[in-house]
Amino acid sequence: MTHIYNFSAGPAVLPKEVLAQAAAEMLDWHGSGMSVMEMSHRGPEFISIYKAAERDLRELLAVPDNYKILFMQGGGLSQNALVPLNLVGHKPQPATIDFIHTGSWSGKSIKEAAKYANVNVAASSTTQVPPQSEWKLTPGAAYLHMCTNETIDGIEFDFDAGVPAPLDGEFANTVLVADMSSHILSRRVDVSKYGLIFAGAQKNIGPAGVTIVIVREDLLGKALPACPSAFDFKLVADNESMYNTPPTYGIYIAGLVFQWLKKQGGVAEMEKRAIAKAELLYAALDADDFYQTRVAKQNRSRMNVPFYLKDESQNEAFLAGAKARGLLQLKGHKSVGGMRASIYNAMPIEGVQALVDYLNEFAGRTGK
Amino acid sequence: MTHIYNFSAGPAVLPKEVLAQAAAEMLDWHGSGMSVMEMSHRGPEFISIYKAAERDLRELLAVPDNYKILFMQGGGLSQNALVPLNLVGHKPQPATIDFIHTGSWSGKSIKEAAKYANVNVAASSTTQVPPQSEWKLTPGAAYLHMCTNETIDGIEFDFDAGVPAPLDGEFANTVLVADMSSHILSRRVDVSKYGLIFAGAQKNIGPAGVTIVIVREDLLGKALPACPSAFDFKLVADNESMYNTPPTYGIYIAGLVFQWLKKQGGVAEMEKRAIAKAELLYAALDADDFYQTRVAKQNRSRMNVPFYLKDESQNEAFLAGAKARGLLQLKGHKSVGGMRASIYNAMPIEGVQALVDYLNEFAGRTGK
Numbered sequence: 001m002t003h004i005y006n007f008s009a010g011p012a013v014l015p016k017e018v019l020a021q022a023a024a025e026m027l028d029w030h031g032s033g034m035s036v037m038e039m040s041h042r043g044p045e046f047i048s049i050y051k052a053a054e055r056d057l058r059e060l061l062a063v064p065d066n067y068k069i070l071f072m073q074g075g076g077l078s079q080n081a082l083v084p085l086n087l088v089g090h091k092p093q094p095a096t097i098d099f100i101h102t103g104s105w106s107g108k109s110i111k112e113a114a115k116y117a118n119v120n121v122a123a124s125s126t127t128q129v130p131p132q133s134e135w136k137l138t139p140g141a142a143y144l145h146m147c148t149n150e151t152i153d154g155i156e157f158d159f160d161a162g163v164p165a166p167l168d169g170e171f172a173n174t175v176l177v178a179d180m181s182s183h184i185l186s187r188r189v190d191v192s193k194y195g196l197i198f199a200g201a202q203k204n205i206g207p208a209g210v211t212i213v214i215v216r217e218d219l220l221g222k223a224l225p226a227c228p229s230a231f232d233f234k235l236v237a238d239n240e241s242m243y244n245t246p247p248t249y250g251i252y253i254a255g256l257v258f259q260w261l262k263k264q265g266g267v268a269e270m271e272k273r274a275i276a277k278a279e280l281l282y283a284a285l286d287a288d289d290f291y292q293t294r295v296a297k298q299n300r301s302r303m304n305v306p307f308y309l310k311d312e313s314q315n316e317a318f319l320a321g322a323k324a325r326g327l328l329q330l331k332g333h334k335s336v337g338g339m340r341a342s343i344y345n346a347m348p349i350e351g352v353q354a355l356v357d358y359l360n361e362f363a364g365r366t367g368k
Numbered sequence: 369m370t371h372i373y374n375f376s377a378g379p380a381v382l383p384k385e386v387l388a389q390a391a392a393e394m395l396d397w398h399g400s401g402m403s404v405m406e407m408s409h410r411g412p413e414f415i416s417i418y419k420a421a422e423r424d425l426r427e428l429l430a431v432p433d434n435y436k437i438l439f440m441q442g443g444g445l446s447q448n449a450l451v452p453l454n455l456v457g458h459k460p461q462p463a464t465i466d467f468i469h470t471g472s473w474s475g476k477s478i479k480e481a482a483k484y485a486n487v488n489v490a491a492s493s494t495t496q497v498p499p500q501s502e503w504k505l506t507p508g509a510a511y512l513h514m515c516t517n518e519t520i521d522g523i524e525f526d527f528d529a530g531v532p533a534p535l536d537g538e539f540a541n542t543v544l545v546a547d548m549s550s551h552i553l554s555r556r557v558d559v560s561k562y563g564l565i566f567a568g569a570q571k572n573i574g575p576a577g578v579t580i581v582i583v584r585e586d587l588l589g590k591a592l593p594a595c596p597s598a599f600d601f602k603l604v605a606d607n608e609s610m611y612n613t614p615p616t617y618g619i620y621i622a623g624l625v626f627q628w629l630k631k632q633g634g635v636a637e638m639e640k641r642a643i644a645k646a647e648l649l650y651a652a653l654d655a656d657d658f659y660q661t662r663v664a665k666q667n668r669s670r671m672n673v674p675f676y677l678k679d680e681s682q683n684e685a686f687l688a689g690a691k692a693r694g695l696l697q698l699k700g701h702k703s704v705g706g707m708r709a710s711i712y713n714a715m716p717i718e719g720v721q722a723l724v725d726y727l728n729e730f731a732g733r734t735g736k
Contacts, residue, residue: 004402034374035382207615209578226483230449
């Protein structure tokens with residue numbers, strides 16, 4: 001059989017070792033006689049799984065002690081409502097929220113937040129992260145939201161260049177909220193810069209159906225009255241993500257992924273690999289004008305690589321040839337067209353090399 | 369090794385055949401080269417899994433064509449907020465919702481709904497379902513909520529005696545909403561009597577993290593403005609549960625459970641088995657006054673069987689002895705104490721017999 005490489009934007013490829021362990025433990029976890037799916041979330045077996053997952057994620061991201069890690073349900077999309085529902089209740093109503101608009105996902109966040117607050121788009125671009133000097137922030141805003149990696153548009157904040165930089169003057173205490181769904185755990189991040197980070201699991205964490213929220217403790221307890229209890233960050237935090245039954249099996253898989261990440265060398269090693277994989281892929285796209293990209297080089301995502309054939313009449317042939325070589329899910333998001341390769345942590349460099357070989361072959365390049 | 373029987377109230381025991389199939393398919397689903405966890409929710413592989421699950425559940429419950437089946441996230445608890453958020457927007461605000469209070473779960477529903485509407489407790493009892501003739505309904509209420517099986521208290525609506533019976537006169541068009549989390553698929557139900565049925569998966573359906581909503585189409589599109597888009601029933605229905613990424617792996621397991629149920633003979637067969645298991649267990653509890661139950665006989669749950677030792681000083685010894693025999697998770701919910709045996713569809717009668725043998729042994733009964 002052809003080796004399969006799955007470039008899906010999410011749900012996405014998972015480490016084979018993790019899947020093999022999950023299969024082996026499916027009917028009997030550690031001699032308990034139960035599948036993890038069958039365990040009471042309040043029993044000692046699952047509590048031990050939960051605590052290990054929380055501890056490992058805290059270690060991987062160096063999450064400070066004054067932050068809670070919540071394992072929730074609803075996906076990143078639900079957080080577009082749940083973050084404002086949870087963070088603006090202490091302000092005179094309606095509160096104001098600032099946004100940096102860089103593509104589809106921050107766009108969805110803006111639209112949803114407008115149900116609960118005034119929204120101010122402080123800066124907007126879908127080909128680069130707008131220069132921080134041009135952000136038009138609102139004094140007294142409840143928080144500033146940014147999507148630090150746009151899954152559809154392939155724009156990533158340039159943390160290495162210090163963006164977002166610390167704000168000063170009247171904005172020094174601005175609460176930063178970051179949607180890191182599609183690049184969490186792929187690069188080092190200074191959690192202490194943020195008030196809240198959220199991420200759907202189905203890219204770099206585990207199966208769809210788990211959503212991670214990392215929130216600074218002083219931001220808890222500010223929910224609007226309309227916030228459903230099951231999604232009230234304070235209730236979830238006070239009950240260690242067990243205010244209602246958590247998505248136990250998804251948390252177990254996420255925990256296995258965290259263990260795998262630690263074994264690989266943690267986030268620093270993932271970042272090194274991500275840089276190598278992204279450089280390899282972008283170099284093939286940049287080699288001549290057969291393929292085209294639209295994102296400013298300093299903000300090219302290491303995780304989601306959208307690209308276009310110069311001659312888009314060849315799109316179907318490109319995808320068919322890719323599929324025949326076991327290179328799956330390369331079609332771009334319907335809202336932007338073209339192609340997209342998502343190369344998350346669990347994508348080995350061999351997969352990227354196989355894609356690069358095909359890119360060269362399809363472009364009729366030889367001797368590479 | 370002792371055979372394990374897991375009496376957890378949920379997450380709970382799953383059919384061994386389902387777990388074995390899930391293990392076998394974990395790394396490569398049907399030659400796709402992918403785990404179900406790795407599949408794009410928009411790809412043909414997962415769409416086929418989703419459609420089969422929806423179709424099988426529709427068949428098992430004989431869901432009429434004018435009802436949508438939604439696969440959501442958030443658990444039954446979240447529906448306590450999401451149902452009012454979705455069903456009262458067309459009424460003059462605040463709307464009124466009627467409730468039948470029969471225990472802990474309907475109690476939680478009442479408390480949460482009060483955030484979004486006026487609540488009227490039309491009848492209340494925690495030892496039986498209040499006689500329908502005594503329900504004090506509100507003319508013009510948005511809907512009437514009932515929890516048709518109380519997981520903690522062990523009270524089940526007596527469908528066989530026709531409760532709830534059709535309402536008439538000014539209440540003839542009352543929309544019935546039923547939380548069936550802990551007995552769905554264990555007995556025949558006339559879906560057409562209800563406007564909306566919801567159920568968390570982690571009892572009779574599959575893993576925690578999936579929530580089923582069955583809703584009559586004319587009730588869609590009545591959401592309050594504060595309803596998060598990710599949980600707007602109309603958006604979820606219009607997008608076949610893919611408005612945002614659904615809990616794909618949980619849906620896959622639920623689909624395997626539905627196939628297993630069909631192979632066993634469907635809901636009618638499950639009902640027969642549930643009656644047999646419940647009769648066996650209650651007979652042992654009723655044999656003398658060593659054990660006590662608190663629910664009126666006509667409303668004893670076939671799924672969740674709470675019971676108390678007359679001499680509660682023996683509770684710890686009872687639980688220790690049970691555990692030694694592989695009879696797990698028999699401790700009652702902390703809010704009501706005592707013991708509880710949850711005997712869902714996937715609990716074989718052998719498990720109930722093993723529990724009955726132990727009940728008799730612990731009570732010092734001989735010759736049974």
